[in-house]
Amino acid sequence: VTIHILGCGPAGLAAAHAAVILGHDIRIFSRNRKSEMYGAQYLHKPLPIVSELGGCEIIKYMLMGTADQYRRKVYGDDYTGTVSPEDLTKEHPAWDIREAYDRLWNIYSKSVEPVDNISPRWMLFNKQLRPMISSIPLPEICFHPSMCNFMEAIIWAAGEAPERGTRLSHLLQMDGSTVICNGLDNPLWYRASHIFDRMTIEWPWRAGPSAMTGAAVVKPIRNNCLCWPEVLKVGRYGKWEKGVLVHHAFEEAYKWLCTSAVNP
Numbered sequence: 001v002t003i004h005i006l007g008c009g010p011a012g013l014a015a016a017h018a019a020v021i022l023g024h025d026i027r028i029f030s031r032n033r034k035s036e037m038y039g040a041q042y043l044h045k046p047l048p049i050v051s052e053l054g055g056c057e058i059i060k061y062m063l064m065g066t067a068d069q070y071r072r073k074v075y076g077d078d079y080t081g082t083v084s085p086e087d088l089t090k091e092h093p094a095w096d097i098r099e100a101y102d103r104l105w106n107i108y109s110k111s112v113e114p115v116d117n118i119s120p121r122w123m124l125f126n127k128q129l130r131p132m133i134s135s136i137p138l139p140e141i142c143f144h145p146s147m148c149n150f151m152e153a154i155i156w157a158a159g160e161a162p163e164r165g166t167r168l169s170h171l172l173q174m175d176g177s178t179v180i181c182n183g184l185d186n187p188l189w190y191r192a193s194h195i196f197d198r199m200t201i202e203w204p205w206r207a208g209p210s211a212m213t214g215a216a217v218v219k220p221i222r223n224n225c226l227c228w229p230e231v232l233k234v235g236r237y238g239k240w241e242k243g244v245l246v247h248h249a250f251e252e253a254y255k256w257l258c259t260s261a262v263n264p
């Protein structure tokens with residue numbers, strides 16, 4: 001079966017990888033450029049084949065203040081769901097996300113068919129391209145933007161990119177593989193991470209201009225969009241949900257592709 005994938009970032013290519021492992025053909029529709037990955041991101045589970053040669057580090061998770069203070073600091077008073085210091089164990093393994101994405105890109109980028117503006121109209125016009133898995137930000141393909149709600153939090157984040165000469169050690173000294181979540185009012189940052197020799201510092205939106213080193217980043221929380229129910233949505237932006245990680249795209253695509261909906 002030919003599986004149609006939207007988006008060629010880490011989530012889209014992880015889904016493509018699942019399809020190929022299951023013996024399917026793939027067509028990928030996306031803006032044809034490699035996603036940039038800044039700072040201390042990591043794979044929480046290895047991806048078959050592409051993570052097999054890569055190293056694994058043990059991450060130490062620490063919390064300053066309480067989980068409640070952290071929840072309010074990052075997401076404000078309206079959010080009552082769980083936060084990462086509650087969801088993740090204090091020590092857990094991490095795999096190199098950049099190395100895995102580099103390998104996925106080397107294998108699958110030749111399958112990308114450039115499309116600059118996938119939109120609800122494009123989706124309608126290409127209704128015959130099924131089965132389909134989308135990692136495009138869900139609001140970009142939503143057919144009923146006035147009815148569907150997309151909840152998000154905006155934060156400031158600065159991530160190290162040594163290949164561009166961007167380092168953050170002048171702001172904070174960190175070593176080892178560590179994530180510090182900070183619910184206290186001082187210091188202002190709410191999370192500082194140092195993983196695979198790269199640091200990320202994140203500040204709440206209200207930190208405003210004091211986070212001059214960072215860029216505004218949208219963190220999806222949840223949505224009630226029911227558009228394109230036959231399309232599997234993957235990735236944090238594709239699903240527009242909190243807590244979604246790159247390895248989930250592989251797992252969800254693999255599971256979905258094993259169902260009878262795809263293999264009648």
Ligand SMILES: Cc1cc2nc3c(=O)[nH]c(=O)nc-3n(C[C@H](O)[C@H](O)[C@H](O)COP(=O)(O)OP(=O)(O)OC[C@H]3O[C@@H](n4cnc5c(N)ncnc54)[C@H](O)[C@@H]3O)c2cc1C
Pocket residue numbers: 006007008009010011012029030031032033035036037040041042043044097115116117118119135136137140157217218219234235236237238244245246247
């Ligand atoms: C601060 C922060 C930290 C995170 N840390 C981690 C982590 O440690 N581990 C982890 O697994 N995940 C993490 N995530 C979540 C997420 O997995 C990463 O952000 C990941 O890099 C996103 O990959 P993606 O493929 O979903 O999105 P993207 O890399 O943005 O890919 C989207 C693709 O769709 C294409 N596209 C978008 N719109 C259109 C359009 N209209 N038409 C055509 N093409 C389009 C783009 O060109 C791109 O190819 C983090 C997220 C944030 C915000």
